[in-house]
Amino acid sequence: MPGEDDGIRAEALAWLRENWDPDRSVRDWWALLAESGWGFPAWPREWFGRGLRAEQAAAVREAFFEVGAIGPPGSLGQRLGGPTLLTHARKELLEQFLPELAFGREYWCQYFSEPGAGSDLAGLQTRAVRDGDEWIINGQKVWTSGAQYADRGMLLARTDPDAPKHFGLTFFVIDLNQPGIEIRPLHQMNDAHGFNETFFTDARVSNDRIVGQLNGGWSVALTTLMYERFGGLVPSAQPGKKLAMLDMRAGDVAAGRARGEREGMGITNIAATVTDVARKLEKDSDAVTRQRLAELYAAEEVQRIAGLRSTAARRTGEGPGPGGSVGKIARSNLSRLTREVGMEVLGSNGMLVGPETPGGGRLQHAALSSPGSSIAGGTDEIQHNIIGERVLGLPKEPRMDAEVPFRELKTGTQRD
Numbered sequence: 353m354p355g356e357d358d359g360i361r362a363e364a365l366a367w368l369r370e371n372w373d374p375d376r377s378v379r380d381w382w383a384l385l386a387e388s389g390w391g392f393p394a395w396p397r398e399w400f401g402r403g404l405r406a407e408q409a410a411a412v413r414e415a416f417f418e419v420g421a422i423g424p425p426g427s428l429g430q431r432l433g434g435p436t437l438l439t440h441a442r443k444e445l446l447e448q449f450l451p452e453l454a455f456g457r458e459y460w461c462q463y464f465s466e467p468g469a470g471s472d473l474a475g476l477q478t479r480a481v482r483d484g485d486e487w488i489i490n491g492q493k494v495w496t497s498g499a500q501y502a503d504r505g506m507l508l509a510r511t512d513p514d515a516p517k518h519f520g521l522t523f524f525v526i527d528l529n530q531p532g533i534e535i536r537p538l539h540q541m542n543d544a545h546g547f548n549e550t551f552f553t554d555a556r557v558s559n560d561r562i563v564g565q566l567n568g569g570w571s572v573a574l575t576t577l578m579y580e581r582f583g584g585l586v587p588s589a590q591p592g593k594k595l596a597m598l599d600m601r602a603g604d605v606a607a608g609r610a611r612g613e614r615e616g617m618g619i620t621n622i623a624a625t626v627t628d629v630a631r632k633l634e635k636d637s638d639a640v641t642r643q644r645l646a647e648l649y650a651a652e653e654v655q656r657i658a659g660l661r662s663t664a665a666r667r668t669g670e671g672p673g674p675g676g677s678v679g680k681i682a683r684s685n686l687s688r689l690t691r692e693v694g695m696e697v698l699g700s701n702g703m704l705v706g707p708e709t710p711g712g713g714r715l716q717h718a719a720l721s722s723p724g725s726s727i728a729g730g731t732d733e734i735q736h737n738i739i740g741e742r743v744l745g746l747p748k749e750p751r752m753d754a755e756v757p758f759r760e761l762k763t764g765t766q767r768d
């Protein structure tokens with residue numbers, strides 16, 4: 353936003369206009385972004401960033417959209433793992449992993465949720481047991497986005513079942529290319545295969561892969577979750593070896609952004625996209641439709657501004673904070689409204705799927721994907737709880753299990 357980004361947007365625009373070359377490979381473009389600091393501008397200068405305030409980084413993101421350049425690599429490793437490492441990890445881990453993430457050589461996934469532990473994440477049961485310099489992992493994770501493409505996972509596991517549930521968890525970075533890790537696909541109604549379940553059977557992770565303190569994983573995980581609620585991504589190629597996108601032509605990736613949308617990322621420029629479909633179906637002069645399109649535009653603006661407010665709240669370097677929950681709810685509301693208005697505009701065409709249908713099938717896909725946004729990264733109800741407790745200062749939810757050793761709890765699947 354002019355005036356709030358100290359000229360950063362103009363500087364980013366000038367740099368991007370000079371350097372964005374659709375004929376470069378994705379690998380070369382990401383190397384340039386990492387070396388210049390424009391790919392991860394909120395990261396410190398010594399770690400591939402420019403040390404910018406969060407609202408300045410948001411201005412840089414807008415510059416990418418304006419120029420039409422693809423963004424930096426954006427798996428959960430880059431979006432959540434990098435900031436989590438920068439907040440909690442030892443220098444050796446930063447040296448080992450930040451280059452892999454910044455240059456897009458690795459794709460990471462997030463191993464938090466389990467069949468009995470989603471909203472009650474601290475009730476998770478995946479065990480890590482010490483064996484010399486290593487830990488042996490047994491358990492099951494579920495809803496893991498992108499695990500099928502991942503090189504490593506951010507794993508939250510229980511290391512001390514005798515401690516109360518929040519105090520016996522440890523955050524590891526685990527290699528996925530090893531025996532004892534079986535990843536099975538979960539197929540969604542939007543025809544995507546965005547997430548998976550993963551079974552760990554005597555998988556191993558070394559002790560020096562602990563991020564933060566042993567048994568201090570809860571505060572590390574909270575950092576990860578705060579960045580997840582924070583959002584904000586420029587469409588790009590996918591990092592890592594398994595998707596083999598590093599040697600693609602960057603311009604081809606930019607042209608194929610809609611492909612990412614079909615893979616479950618949702619649509620960008622929502623109101624403009626739905627309005628375009630309304631125009632093509634000659635519904636743009638209908639009074640009710642015009643009202644709904646304006647409503648959608650307003651909701652998209654609210655979501656955008658909620659994101660900017662949340663970034664501004666990070667100015668002190670305290671992390672996204674509970675304000676991220678407001679942005680997360682704004683995203684859920686927008687997603688539901690997109691489904692409704694999109695279907696109203698499509699009419700009976702809404703029953704069709706595929707690229708040859710009006711709007712290229714994007715609104716139908718967005719409608720079928722819409723439930724996910726109010727669940728992923730913490731449900732709407734959990735965001736309301738956070739706002740109630742931490743923003744409004746309402747009394748905390750009663751918690752009977754906070755002091756009890758985990759071993760004695762009937763939690764998650766132990767309830768059965």
Ligand SMILES: Cc1cc2nc3c(=O)[nH]c(=O)nc-3n(C[C@H](O)[C@H](O)[C@H](O)COP(=O)(O)OP(=O)(O)OC[C@H]3O[C@@H](n4cnc5c(N)ncnc54)[C@H](O)[C@@H]3O)c2cc1C
Pocket residue numbers: 461462463464465466467468469470471472494495496497498546547723724725727728729730731732733734737749
């Ligand atoms: C698209 C998508 C991507 C995901 N990707 C990942 C991933 O990469 N890694 C990962 O670890 N997880 C991932 N998840 C899982 C996600 O984090 C969980 O689904 C989410 O935290 C909810 O947990 P749950 O499904 O176990 O539901 P539950 O926690 O069982 O909740 C069921 C219902 O009860 C409500 N509820 C529960 N507790 C409370 C409470 N205290 N107060 C009020 N209401 C409550 C919930 O709001 C919900 O409506 C993803 C989910 C989705 C949809």
